[in-house]
């Protein structure tokens with residue numbers, strides 16, 4: 001039986017603003033709970049308002065590790081005003097720019113999970129450039145252009161320990177199904193083609209791969 005979040009964790013996840021459906025959330029939690037047993041941090045690229053972070057944080061709490069989540073909090077291309085995924089509530093009224101950090105902090109606080117998360121505010125490649133710590137899990141759910149998805153893969157996959165899990169969200173093999181482009185699908189194909197990763201599971205658009213040898 002895959003590990004499942006506590007009912008209050010699942011309820012907090014379902015209440016939180018964000019994009020991840022429950023089926024994928026359950027798969028994310030199960031992977032994080034397994035990866036946490038490696039005793040290494042679990043890292044997410046793409047915090048947004050903390051919906052998926054709740055599950056990583058809960059799995060981190062259960063396994064005694066820390067969840068790290070990265071976002072510049074200014075939103076992806078498709079979340080900007082005028083685009084399909086824009087939410088006017090995420091705009092800072094003073095600056096007129098998106099700022100999802102306050103909502104994220106409220107979400108984590110209400111879920112009682114703040115102590116299990118380190119939130120890093122900045123651009124993913126800039127943080128990856130100075131990162132030196134091995135990771136038990138890397139969850140890529142940041143920008144969905146080729147430029148961003150590739151930079152996330154190249155920046156973070158090298159830090160994934162042997163046996164660690166690489167998760168990629170919004171993988172749509174059929175262009176008819178895609179909402180935000182197929183860059184995550186291309187990253188998924190590249191990871192498999194590298195020979196360094198083996199597929200563990202696919203739940204809707206969430207893919208879970210395990211690092212089975214070195215390289216990217």
Ligand SMILES: C[S@@+](CC[C@H](N)C(=O)[O-])C[C@H]1O[C@@H](n2cnc3c(N)ncnc32)[C@H](O)[C@@H]1O
Pocket residue numbers: 017018019020045046047048049050051052053070071072073074075076100122123124125141142143144148
């Ligand atoms: C699809 S949302 C993440 C959704 C979140 N995981 C959830 O489940 O609700 C993508 C997020 O990635 C962030 N983002 C996009 N490109 C980024 C980059 N280069 N560095 C850091 N954050 C980035 C955006 O600000 C946005 O909040």
